[in-house]
Amino acid sequence: MLNIVSILIGLLSLVIVIPAQIPLLGWANWIALPFVAIGLAIGQLSSSNGGRNFCLVVFAIAIVRLILGGGVV
Numbered sequence: 034m035l036n037i038v039s040i041l042i043g044l045l046s047l048v049i050v051i052p053a054q055i056p057l058l059g060w061a062n063w064i065a066l067p068f069v070a071i072g073l074a075i076g077q078l079s080s081s082n083g084g085r086n087f088c089l090v091v092f093a094i095a096i097v098r099l100i101l102g103g104g105v106v
Contacts, residue, residue: 039076039084042068046091053095059102062095069095 046068053061069092076085098104
C-alpha cells in the first residue's frame with residue numbers, strides 16, 4: 034500500500050517537474066522537491082522498491098535541471 038502511495042506522490046511530482054524543464058519555469062522544481070522527498074520517505078517504508086526508485090528518478094531530473102539552470106550551486 035505504501036508503494037502505491039509513493040508512486041502516486043511521484044506522479045504528482047512528475048507533473049510539476051515536466052513543465053519545469055521549460056526555460057524560466059525552473060523555479061517549479063523547488064516546489065516539486067518537497068513532494069519528492071515525502072514520496073522517497075514513504076517509498077523507503079514500503080516493502081517494495083518501485084515507488085522509491087521512481088521518486089529517485091524524478092528527484093534526479095529535478096536536481097539536474099536545477100544544477101544546469103544555476104539554482105543549485
